Amino acid sequence: MDFSNPRILKECIDFLKSDEMFGTECTLYGVGFSMGGNHLLRYLGSVKEELGSDSGLKSAITIGNPFDCLSTGLQLKYTLYGIYDSVLRKSISKPFVLKRFRQLRNLSEEHVSQMKQSKTLYEFDQNYRAKFFAYSSVHKLYRGVSCGPYLPNVDIPFLVLLSNDDPITKVELVPHGDLLRN
Numbered sequence: 001m002d003f004s005n006p007r008i009l010k011e012c013i014d015f016l017k018s019d020e021m022f023g024t025e026c027t028l029y030g031v032g033f034s035m036g037g038n039h040l041l042r043y044l045g046s047v048k049e050e051l052g053s054d055s056g057l058k059s060a061i062t063i064g065n066p067f068d069c070l071s072t073g074l075q076l077k078y079t080l081y082g083i084y085d086s087v088l089r090k091s092i093s094k095p096f097v098l099k100r101f102r103q104l105r106n107l108s109e110e111h112v113s114q115m116k117q118s119k120t121l122y123e124f125d126q127n128y129r130a131k132f133f134a135y136s137s138v139h140k141l142y143r144g145v146s147c148g149p150y151l152p153n154v155d156i157p158f159l160v161l162l163s164n165d166d167p168i169t170k171v172e173l174v175p176h177g178d179l180l181r182n
Contacts, residue, residue, distance in 0.1 A: 004145040006050050009043045013056040030060035037065025038147045044158065045150025060158040066169050070142035077120045079167050089121040096128060151178035158182060
């Protein structure tokens with residue numbers, strides 16, 4: 001499931017607020033960690049423009065999320081000796097390798113074997129994930145899923161928690177001005 005797609009998060013929130021679940025009067029808050037925080041902020045900043053509705057959330061908090069997935073993605077293979085990059089690559093490529101997406105069911109074993117040989121997350125994303133999600137390049141994929149450009153459009157209160165020594169989200173890449181405007 002592509003949680004960077006605002007429609008999917010909106011469907012989840014609408015379901016939670018349906019009479020089948022908690023009802024329209026329930027108050028929901030958003031919480032996101034790492035890429036989940038990035039996706040949550042991207043959703044909050046794009047929901048009105050892309051879907052023409054409010055977010056369905058009262059406020060949100062994110063923890064340790066990147067704001068610029070391109071910069072973060074490029075630096076991952078050099079962070080912590082590439083360990084985090086390797087773990088992420090294995091985790092993100094698993095549903096592709098196991099053909100969990102309907103569109104991948106006809107992939108040959110040779111193609112799956114080539115996927116498994118990707119050395120870095122960037123290489124996997126460049127050769128497979130960007131194409132799967134219809135981006136013309138890995139750079140466009142990373143820019144497309146980044147929350148940074150959407151922060152000025154977030155219209156509910158949100159809190160971002162980051163550590164100055166976070167090895168993934170470098171403090172230099174945090175858009176302080178956009179965050180302070182909220």
